[in-house]
Amino acid sequence: LGIAEIGGQPVAAQFWTVEGGTAFIHKLAHDERFRKQSPGTLLSAAMFEHVIDRDGVSLVDFGTGNDPYKRDWMEEVRTRWRVRAWRKGAVRHWPQMVRAMIRAMGKHKLQPLVSPNRDG
Structure with a gap:
């Protein structure tokens, strides 16, 4: 769980889990009033650093969906079949x-x- 604060006030939160060398991103949220400060982007960078450098993951999985922000972070799209x-x-x-x-x-x-x- 990552929480970004500005002046002691939470402005972004993310919930990730790590399993078998993969970090799974489950939920991202940020306070629109602080959009100009980019708290979600800064928190994502900190979370990436943590799971790569400390947890040693080799893959970060954003899950399903084609949200525009995912293209900023990912190199490829993997098709999922059911x-x-x-x-x-x-x-x-x-x-x-x-x-x-x-x-x-x-x-x-x-x-x-x-x-x-x-x-x-």
């Missing part, structure tokens, strides 16, 4: 399976079968 599996013989899985199939059918209808030719 795999869902159901047993079709298990009646309790049927509602989830039906919803997933309906979503898949809806997405498939919205996508063009052939990419438009831009050359004419």
Whole structure:
């Protein structure tokens, strides 16, 4: 947990955890009234220094989402995939399976079968 203060008043906070050589950033917050002082950026720099130099991490994971501030700190984006599996013989899985199939059918209808030719 990192907390940045100005004049004894908390102005930014961040919650990170470290596991298996990776620092995971869970929550970032700052007080908009102090935006010009960049407390969130300064706190991030201090947190990076701590987890790299003291905790010895080799990776910092910002989690999901494409928030603009993440591009300021990260060198690459990693795609995350989710795999869902159901047993079709298990009646309790049927509602989830039906919803997933309906979503898949809806997405498939919205996508063009052939990419438009831009050359004419």
